Amino acid sequence: MPKIKTHRGAAKRFNLTKKGKVKMNKAFRRHILNKKSTKRKRHLRKQAYCSAANASVIKKLIPYK
Numbered sequence: 797m798p799k800i801k802t803h804r805g806a807a808k809r810f811n812l813t814k815k816g817k818v819k820m821n822k823a824f825r826r827h828i829l830n831k832k833s834t835k836r837k838r839h840l841r842k843q844a845y846c847s848a849a850n851a852s853v854i855k856k857l858i859p860y861k
Contacts, residue, residue: 803857810846810854812861818846818854 811819824832825840846854 800859802860806854806857807861810858810861812855812858816855818851819843820846 809820813819820843822840822842822844825837829837845851
C-alpha cells in the first residue's frame with residue numbers, strides 16, 4: 797500500500813490536538829481592519845476548532861500530523 801501524500805496547504809493551516817480535534821486560526825484578520833471593532837479583532841486572534849463535519853475531511857488531508 798503506498799503512502800498518502802499530505803496536502804501541504806492544509807498542513808500549514810491546521811493542527812491536530814492529542815484528542816484528535818482540528819485546530820485552526822480564524823479568518824478575516826488580514827486586511828481592512830479599521831472598520832472592524834477592537835473586540836471583534838481581539839476574538840479573531842484566538843484559535844478555534846473545526847466543526848465535526850469539516851474535521852473529517854481535513855484529517856484525510858493531513859494523515860501524518
